[in-house]
Amino acid sequence: MSLQTPLKKVRGLGSAKDGTEHFWRQRLTAVANIPLALFLVWTVLSSIGANHEEMKALLGSPVTALGFLLLIVSGAIHMRLGMQMIVEDYISNEGLKFVLLMLNTFFAILIAVVCVYAIMKLSLGA
Amino acid sequence: MATPANRTGQRARPLSPHIQVYSPLINMIMSIVHRMTGAALYVGTVLLAWWLLAAAMGPEAYETMSSVLGSWPGTLVLIGYCWALLHHMFGGIRHFIWDMGKGFELQTADMLAWGTAVASFGATVLVCLFAFAGGA
Numbered sequence: 001m002s003l004q005t006p007l008k009k010v011r012g013l014g015s016a017k018d019g020t021e022h023f024w025r026q027r028l029t030a031v032a033n034i035p036l037a038l039f040l041v042w043t044v045l046s047s048i049g050a051n052h053e054e055m056k057a058l059l060g061s062p063v064t065a066l067g068f069l070l071l072i073v074s075g076a077i078h079m080r081l082g083m084q085m086i087v088e089d090y091i092s093n094e095g096l097k098f099v100l101l102m103l104n105t106f107f108a109i110l111i112a113v114v115c116v117y118a119i120m121k122l123s124l125g126a
Numbered sequence: 127m128a129t130p131a132n133r134t135g136q137r138a139r140p141l142s143p144h145i146q147v148y149s150p151l152i153n154m155i156m157s158i159v160h161r162m163t164g165a166a167l168y169v170g171t172v173l174l175a176w177w178l179l180a181a182a183m184g185p186e187a188y189e190t191m192s193s194v195l196g197s198w199p200g201t202l203v204l205i206g207y208c209w210a211l212l213h214h215m216f217g218g219i220r221h222f223i224w225d226m227g228k229g230f231e232l233q234t235a236d237m238l239a240w241g242t243a244v245a246s247f248g249a250t251v252l253v254c255l256f257a258f259a260g261g262a
Contacts, residue, residue: 027222027225030218030221030222031222033215033218034215034218034219037211037212037215038215040174040211041208041211041212041253044204045253045256045257048257048260049260052181052184052185052188052189055181055188056181059178059181059182068178075171076171079164079167079168079171082164082165082168083164083165083168086161086164086165107168111171111172111174111175114175114178114179115174115175115178115179117179117182118175118178118179118181118182119178119182121182122178122181122182
């Protein structure tokens, strides 16, 4: 038995079951992604024509590495939320939706982990 | 199986009007493109991961990556990715304006939609000019 009143249980939760959390996180990461996306474009432009040594130095430098780590975390959260919305909008079959939402999370985490690993390797040596 | 339509003897009617019954408006096209560029950016993160991983793995992996992304088809994909990123960014700024409760007047909304298109193509052209001039 719960001591919460029925109102307390549903407050902030609509039909989506998680209140405005999805909306808010989408917006929060979107704000962060504006400077981070511009940083990505700038870094790619800076890397044109670089050989491997120069690229390693560029991507491994503290400012670039930290920028990428921020971009990867914010971007992965944002893209997972966005793809979740697309799946929920277009896939009506419950089973398929469940599988796709799971794969969506796996994909976002896989991309994030691969990118973080690469940045760590570039900036911390080895 | 009896459907509601033949039970009542009426012909099946569409349940709700969808995209195909509307003539295209700039706002709706920008909305669709916003979602499409979002999905494209999602898939394209594989390229970002490959780029970073190749640089981390060593000269050979880096050479392979550079030769693929530096080829003509690769360059086209990168230009497309750049445009998708910028379009999604400008479209996102348009959504922020709406989130703050502003810009819903028809003329303003149309202007924001055209602005998104113009800004994304304009910025992409600038980035390309910069890139082909040798980069930063």
